[in-house]
Structure formats: structure tokens, C-alpha cells
Amino acid sequence: MLVNALRRYIDKIKPNVEKGGKFHFLKSTFEGFETFLFVPNTVTTSGAHIRDANDMKRAMILVVMAMIPALLFGMWNTGYQHFFAQGIEAGFWETFWFGFLRVFPIIVVSYVTGLGIEFVFAQIRGHEINEGFLVSGMLIPLVMPVDVPLWMVAVATAFAVIIGKEVFGGSGMNILNPALTARAFLFFAYPTWMSGDKVWVAGLANGMETVDGYSGATILGQAAQNKDTLVNGLGEPYSAWDMFLGTIPGSIGETSTIAILLGAIFLIFVGVGSWKVILSVFAGGAAMGLLLNAFGGNALLDMPFWQHLIVGGFAFGAVFMATDPVSAAQTEKGKWIYGFLIGILAVLIRVFNPGYPEGMMLAILLMNVFAPLIDHYVLEANIRKRLKRAKVQA
Amino acid sequence: MTEKEPLFSAKNLKLLREPLGSSNPITVQVLGICSALAITVQLKPAIVMTLSVIVVMSVSNVVISLMRKMIPPRIRIIVQLVVIATMVILVDEVLAAYAYDVSKQLSVFVGLIITNCIIMGRLEAFALANKPWPSFLDGLGNAFGYGLILIIVSFFRELFGSGTLLGYQVVPESFYEAGYANNGLFVLPPMALIVVGIIIWVQRAKNNDLVESN
Numbered sequence: 001m002l003v004n005a006l007r008r009y010i011d012k013i014k015p016n017v018e019k020g021g022k023f024h025f026l027k028s029t030f031e032g033f034e035t036f037l038f039v040p041n042t043v044t045t046s047g048a049h050i051r052d053a054n055d056m057k058r059a060m061i062l063v064v065m066a067m068i069p070a071l072l073f074g075m076w077n078t079g080y081q082h083f084f085a086q087g088i089e090a091g092f093w094e095t096f097w098f099g100f101l102r103v104f105p106i107i108v109v110s111y112v113t114g115l116g117i118e119f120v121f122a123q124i125r126g127h128e129i130n131e132g133f134l135v136s137g138m139l140i141p142l143v144m145p146v147d148v149p150l151w152m153v154a155v156a157t158a159f160a161v162i163i164g165k166e167v168f169g170g171s172g173m174n175i176l177n178p179a180l181t182a183r184a185f186l187f188f189a190y191p192t193w194m195s196g197d198k199v200w201v202a203g204l205a206n207g208m209e210t211v212d213g214y215s216g217a218t219i220l221g222q223a224a225q226n227k228d229t230l231v232n233g234l235g236e237p238y239s240a241w242d243m244f245l246g247t248i249p250g251s252i253g254e255t256s257t258i259a260i261l262l263g264a265i266f267l268i269f270v271g272v273g274s275w276k277v278i279l280s281v282f283a284g285g286a287a288m289g290l291l292l293n294a295f296g297g298n299a300l301l302d303m304p305f306w307q308h309l310i311v312g313g314f315a316f317g318a319v320f321m322a323t324d325p326v327s328a329a330q331t332e333k334g335k336w337i338y339g340f341l342i343g344i345l346a347v348l349i350r351v352f353n354p355g356y357p358e359g360m361m362l363a364i365l366l367m368n369v370f371a372p373l374i375d376h377y378v379l380e381a382n383i384r385k386r387l388k389r390a391k392v393q394a
Numbered sequence: 395m396t397e398k399e400p401l402f403s404a405k406n407l408k409l410l411r412e413p414l415g416s417s418n419p420i421t422v423q424v425l426g427i428c429s430a431l432a433i434t435v436q437l438k439p440a441i442v443m444t445l446s447v448i449v450v451m452s453v454s455n456v457v458i459s460l461m462r463k464m465i466p467p468r469i470r471i472i473v474q475l476v477v478i479a480t481m482v483i484l485v486d487e488v489l490a491a492y493a494y495d496v497s498k499q500l501s502v503f504v505g506l507i508i509t510n511c512i513i514m515g516r517l518e519a520f521a522l523a524n525k526p527w528p529s530f531l532d533g534l535g536n537a538f539g540y541g542l543i544l545i546i547v548s549f550f551r552e553l554f555g556s557g558t559l560l561g562y563q564v565v566p567e568s569f570y571e572a573g574y575a576n577n578g579l580f581v582l583p584p585m586a587l588i589v590v591g592i593i594i595w596v597q598r599a600k601n602n603d604l605v606e607s608n
Contacts, residue, residue, distance in 0.1 A: 167591070185579065189577040189578050193575070
């Protein structure tokens, strides 16, 4: 009933934005909303094309759905870390509600800024509105420390959308992953809000009272200082289960490997994320970790290879960032190379550059830049192979 | 050529004006980028750099133009370098004597004016084939065009990166108390590249003739 009424209303106002209508200048905005609500009824008129009902928007929504476990866990963990630092026993809903109130504004700011800019650009250029930001807008909050000021989120989002995406021609033309561009921008522009011991637990940066001797350092932060045992805020060692479950300080959505893996299974199941990329990132990280373990020497080099895969943003980057279909390698063989190198570089940067305790962001951005090169050589190799075969038969 | 050309004929004025816009050495010809990245962190060094380049460029353009009929083509690059280097050393010494702080800040980059491709480019492309007066105007125009971009870039970099202009605090203290923070990225060279890119974007959006067809 309601749906039909909505459809009728949309059809009624549609003539106003068609060519000649008085609101024609708002056509992109109108189409954006119309196709968001309903599957568009456009049909391919020439040639024999098969059109899947699952268009870009639907695909993007599926990715957002895959992020929900990580998001919900991130909200709960925000509250959990906060109360843990204060030494307060809080119930499940109280914990979750606290986290929700801290995380939700970041999501709103990210979406409002990003979509606002997307709408303006689409309108100016007379394009359809790109759906890409539906995913980026959710990824950005998930890779932020919870205490990041909201205006910084807005500035970073604007930078990522304009410089990371629109200057190249919008979604689908960008070289770099927009969400990671936003994070890298903040990381270099406002380092005190993006790294260190204070930013990962809600309230800590603003001088919240904590239990005596509390420290908000992340696992990778401690590892970068060559600590032998990785401990929580009160100095008790973390178990592997803590790291896997995600009850550790970190960016909002990155801590829980298990929630991210749930998302990964969903992405692979619906065919949106490439399992080749995900698998090869983990393989690359493990291979590099094993290699470093074989040399050993200090606590950081001796950090077990599997631990690299479950702490920091490794899993989150592998599942949600590296698989971005626009900035990843396009060829099937290229995806293996691309993913594997991301894994290797991430661990390499973590271990050999203590200035950047989290190497995942830089590793993915670097490989984003190299993805077209990888594709080029994969294609060349294929052409050479086929030419050779043709000659043999001739 | 019986009639004498007026000093500021339309043709000569064009030499002055065009480098500021449609044939800007940085944003259109994309020359001299290295120094544009290096010395634009603050406004003051950028202004001093601009003045230095104006002096070096206009004088060496005139000198080369005066000598253009005597220079054997095979060794012209060497001769140009000698002239530029002489001018650069003079400027460097003057700066060290009268503006020691800025000269320290600019450090090696004053010396590196020698390698600024804009200067060599103008000597090669213009002064070797034109009379002294047009060459002087061409040198001035290109140096202004270069300095204009330098000053725009350094204005934004100092404002957002340090909250100051010419060393004076312009972002009020109350902003910082309200949570504003200086943007560290603007202090790093990559941001200069991005700002130059944005200027190129704006310029091309306004002047469609500059957009290459492909």
C-alpha cells in the first residue's frame, strides 16, 4: 500500500524534472532518490545484453550489510573499552548504548558530507549520482579512532571525495580507495588525533578519569615499542581469543576479526567481494610473518605470524578495503598478485617502520596505485601466450 | 622597420600578461615544480624567492638578448648557465647580507634557481631570438607568473598548516580552544602538489582553451 502510494507520488512529480520541466536542474538528485527506492525500469534497447536486476546500488547495499557485524561489535566495544578504562561494571545494553551514541554521529557526519558533495558534483556535471559513496560513507567511520573530532571527519571525507574521487571523474575512475584516502589524510594532517595511546578509547583524549595505571595503547602500538608481552590497559596479557574476538582498543570497526569474517563470508556468498583478494592478502601476511619469524631477533620480529592477521586493521583492510572493485586489480591472476603483495607490505611496514605501527592502510594505498600496472602485465603475458599458441598451429 | 615600436605596444604587453594566465610557467607549462613544492611552506620565503627569481630572470634575459648575436650556437647552454649563475650568486650574497634569516630558510634553494627550468626555458625560447626590451618584459612576465602561483600556494599552506601569515598569528586563539587544529599535511610537500593541482583545475574550468583534446 505504502509502496504503491510512494510510486504514484514519484511518478507524479517526475515530469517536473524531465527536460523542459521547471526543476530540470534537480534531475540527478531526483533520479538518485528514485533508483534508491525502486529498481529502475530502464531496458537496454540495442544489442543483446543481459541486465541483472542487481545494479550498482543493490551491490553497494550488500557491502554495507556485510559491514553490520563489525559496526555493531564496534559500537559495543567502544562502550566496553570506555567502561573498562574507568573500572566500571556496565550491563550489555548500557555498554552498547554508550558506544552507539559515540559512533552514530561519526556515521552521520561522514554520510552527510560525502553525499552532499556527490550530489553537488552530479548536479553540476549532469551525471547520475554515483552509488560508490554508500560504501565509503560507512567505511570511513569504521576506520576512525572513536575520539576523532567530528569536523575532522567532515574535512577528511570532503578531501577523499573531491581529491580522491571527483578529480578523477567520480566513482569507478578513482585510483585510490576513497575511505582509505580519508584515513590517510587524517593520519598525516592531524597525527595527534590518529595515533598514539590516547585516541583509541572513548573519552581518554579529553582527560577522562581512569583507574590507576591504565594505558590505552593498542596492540600494534605496544608491539612497535618491542614490548615482549602484549597487555591490556591494566597490564594483563591479551589472549589470542581477545584479539580474535576483538575486545581490544583500536579503530571503531577493525578490532573484531570474527565480525569481519562474518562479513567476508556474506560478501563472498553474494558474489560481491573477491575471495581471491581476501585469501591472498591473508596468505601474503602469513608468508611475510613466517619469514620474519624465521629470522627473529627481537619481540617485533618474533611476533607470531598469525597474530599479525588478527590484530590492527589487517582483517578489516583485507575484507573491506582491498576488495574494493574499483581500485583493486581487475584481472583474475592480477588479484592474486595484488592481494599477496598487500599482505607482505602490511607486515613489512608494521615491523620495519615503527613510525607507522599500522601498515595496512599504506600497503593497500600503495598497491591501489600499482594495480593498473599489475593488470597491464597480466594482460601482456596472456597476449604473448596466445600468440605463441597461434604460431605453433600455423 | 622605419617606424619605432612604442615601448608598451600590444605585443609587448602580451609578453607581460600571458605568463600570468594562459601560459603560466607552473600551471600550464608545468615547469619549476620542484621549487614550488620546496619553499611554499610559508609566505615570507615564497615572496623572497619570487623577488629573487624576478631579478635573476629579467636581468639574465636582457644579458643573453644583448649577446645573442655573439654566442656560438654550440656552446649557448654553457653561456646561459654562466649568466644565470652569476646573477644567482649576486642575489644569494645580497640576501645573506640584508635578509639573513630568510636566506637561511631558503638555504640551498636560492642556489638552485640556476636549475629552475623556467629560466633556462625562457632564455632558450625567447631571449636568444628577441631584442633586449621584449626579452626583459618576457622575463618579468614569467617571473611574475611563477611568483603568483608560489604566493597563492604558500598563502594556503601557511594559513592552514601553521595558522599564521608572514609569521603573524591569524587564526584566533579561540578557534584552537574550540578544537581547531593546524593541518599537518599542509606543511608536507605533497600538499603543495595538491594545491597546485587544484589551481590548475580551477584555471582549466574557467579557460576551456587550455584543456587538451584527446
